[in-house]
Amino acid sequence: MTHSGGIVKPKTKRSKRFLQSREPKLIEGLKTSMIIKGGNTSETVSQALKDVYALKKPNAVLYKKKNMVRPFEDSTALEFFSKKTDCSLFLFGSHNKKRPNNLVFGRMFDFHVLDMFELGIEKFVSLRDVKKDKCPEGTKPLLVFAGELFETDREHQRLRNLLTDFFCGPRVSAVRLAGLEHVLHFTAVEGKIYMRSYKVLLKKSGCRTPRIELENMGPSFDFVMRRSHMASDDLYKTAHRQPKGVKPKKKKNISHDTFGTKFGRLHMQKQNLDKLQTRKMKGLKKRRGEDTAETPAAKAPRTDE
Amino acid sequence: MASCSIEDVLAKAERDEAEKRKGITVNKDLDLEFDPGHLLAFDKNRIDNRELKDIKREDFLHSLARDNTQLLINEIWKLPTERIEEVIVAKLPDPTTLLPRQKPAPKPKPPTKWEQFAKLKGIQKKKKTNLVWDEVHKEWRRRWGYKRAKDDTKEWLIEVPENADPNENQFAKRNKAKKERVARNEYNRLKNIARAQKIKVPGMGLAPTPQQSKAELAQAVNIAKISTASVGKFQDNLPKEKTPKNTGKKRKFQPLIGDFSSEKQKQLDLLKVMDSKKPRLNVTKAVNKQMREEDMESRQKNKKGFGKKGRKGNMSAEAGYKSPGGDDREEGAFLALRCEAQAHSSPNLLAPEDLVQAL
Numbered sequence: 163m164t165h166s167g168g169i170v171k172p173k174t175k176r177s178k179r180f181l182q183s184r185e186p187k188l189i190e191g192l193k194t195s196m197i198i199k200g201g202n203t204s205e206t207v208s209q210a211l212k213d214v215y216a217l218k219k220p221n222a223v224l225y226k227k228k229n230m231v232r233p234f235e236d237s238t239a240l241e242f243f244s245k246k247t248d249c250s251l252f253l254f255g256s257h258n259k260k261r262p263n264n265l266v267f268g269r270m271f272d273f274h275v276l277d278m279f280e281l282g283i284e285k286f287v288s289l290r291d292v293k294k295d296k297c298p299e300g301t302k303p304l305l306v307f308a309g310e311l312f313e314t315d316r317e318h319q320r321l322r323n324l325l326t327d328f329f330c331g332p333r334v335s336a337v338r339l340a341g342l343e344h345v346l347h348f349t350a351v352e353g354k355i356y357m358r359s360y361k362v363l364l365k366k367s368g369c370r371t372p373r374i375e376l377e378n379m380g381p382s383f384d385f386v387m388r389r390s391h392m393a394s395d396d397l398y399k400t401a402h403r404q405p406k407g408v409k410p411k412k413k414k415n416i417s418h419d420t421f422g423t424k425f426g427r428l429h430m431q432k433q434n435l436d437k438l439q440t441r442k443m444k445g446l447k448k449r450r451g452e453d454t455a456e457t458p459a460a461k462a463p464r465t466d467e
Numbered sequence: 468m469a470s471c472s473i474e475d476v477l478a479k480a481e482r483d484e485a486e487k488r489k490g491i492t493v494n495k496d497l498d499l500e501f502d503p504g505h506l507l508a509f510d511k512n513r514i515d516n517r518e519l520k521d522i523k524r525e526d527f528l529h530s531l532a533r534d535n536t537q538l539l540i541n542e543i544w545k546l547p548t549e550r551i552e553e554v555i556v557a558k559l560p561d562p563t564t565l566l567p568r569q570k571p572a573p574k575p576k577p578p579t580k581w582e583q584f585a586k587l588k589g590i591q592k593k594k595k596t597n598l599v600w601d602e603v604h605k606e607w608r609r610r611w612g613y614k615r616a617k618d619d620t621k622e623w624l625i626e627v628p629e630n631a632d633p634n635e636n637q638f639a640k641r642n643k644a645k646k647e648r649v650a651r652n653e654y655n656r657l658k659n660i661a662r663a664q665k666i667k668v669p670g671m672g673l674a675p676t677p678q679q680s681k682a683e684l685a686q687a688v689n690i691a692k693i694s695t696a697s698v699g700k701f702q703d704n705l706p707k708e709k710t711p712k713n714t715g716k717k718r719k720f721q722p723l724i725g726d727f728s729s730e731k732q733k734q735l736d737l738l739k740v741m742d743s744k745k746p747r748l749n750v751t752k753a754v755n756k757q758m759r760e761e762d763m764e765s766r767q768k769n770k771k772g773f774g775k776k777g778r779k780g781n782m783s784a785e786a787g788y789k790s791p792g793g794d795d796r797e798e799g800a801f802l803a804l805r806c807e808a809q810a811h812s813s814p815n816l817l818a819p820e821d822l823v824q825a826l
Contacts, residue, residue: 168660170677186570193569250569272571306535308510322509327566330505336556337506339548342540347532351514358528362536368487371544374537376529402565405572 192332200256213381219299285384309350504562508539
């Protein structure tokens, strides 16, 4: 459609709107994710995929059928799916003897794979097994990453970025304070990553900020890091390049004080103070015919002004 | 004395504050990094491995999560709030973690030919109404599009102008002019796109089409091949390309003065055929051929649609196949007309050879 570059014009308004929603935009909205099953999936993996789909509900597509795809060898099938559904995040689950209970988290840039991380599930508690109240779907979760590995190790840094991207939800300008109900907590210790999901209960404390109590709600995963495919540095940089219209233009020569006073700056050329233009008094104008004797007398009243 | 009491009062106030804040303070070695724009917090503190032993793991993670979430909530509560329709809402700043884009940034499109001209002349776009009052039909109609107000191709009466040919079809003339305008508009639109993408457009004829079928591509290849000075005679074939054998003359006529005996034989055969009482057309064969064609068409259509329905269609076709053209189906009558038309149109009676009965 858009590959033909506008040669084929859309015939209905609906198709035109559809094509416009798929065009690249200046400020991008939220990213949708696709959840795919591999050739052979175990019970844990299928349940895990369903749970992640439930977490990401309106902005995710769950494929029900099995697909014989090997993301680390050949990612063309994933790219094809992403083009069809216009999704830039993916989660691929598979199970075989060598890599049991495998999940591959990945993201795309321009419908080509940018980063992929393979995590193995060691322990998994599903949404169904935890019989507590759940929060409504579509709530923006609070994300907490713990562990110095997320800071020091390059792979873990990239993984942190990817998990933020995956679970952060739509960009909002304001958030309802009572609606912060869901928190996802990731802990990285020695090659393992523990993901827990809690429901936030805001309790009364003496002051305005409430006291937090947590209730174990959602799925909990114990991941182990397996393979990874990270994008090269320049590809990563191009993916971050923002178009010109996005950054607000800085207004120069305007500064704000700590008290909130607004200061402006004016740049002037050098002025000759002798020839400065002030108010003219016509009566005091020097006339040509007058003698020099009169001038001191004329000068005296002038200084009095 | 007074100073002591003031100090006491202040100390007491501090203690009260601390009491109140006890519930929400968390002690950490290193402060967390916050990104309120994404509701994100990052805790860099060291985690002791011993705490993560099997039994204590869940509790440890729970308490760690509680502490970190408390700090994050404290941070979020510091943001400016406002009240929108009885709901208190905190305004989030821009996120600090840079996330990569989905697609590369859109490039600004170069202006089209008209846009350049309009900019040069300073022509502004005028806002026009969608509907125009049509006096003839006495109703509001679109300015352009389906059933528009002034559509000169839809007039029922056209006066022939004085300097025009009286035998000219004015209606056809208007239709043709419209078609030409549409074609020119399309061509200009494609040229604008080509200029935007800096692609060269061929002058006439082969306009770029998005999906070209195998036949069209083969035709393009053949046209390119014979577009040399010697009409493709010295063009070598590609490794697996086969020269099409059926190019050239499609009808071969015998020379005027050729083989006399064969010509005599042909004329006598012709007279024999004209004399015989048997019909030239085998109706059963014709009907079967027609049915086969229709089945192919329906099968193709059903393939594009639903698989099951296609199978049903095939089965009904096969059922119908068994009964030859002895039915009083519409097809029979249609076929008769079609074959008559064929017989009338083809001057050379030897053309539908497969339908001819053996003499």
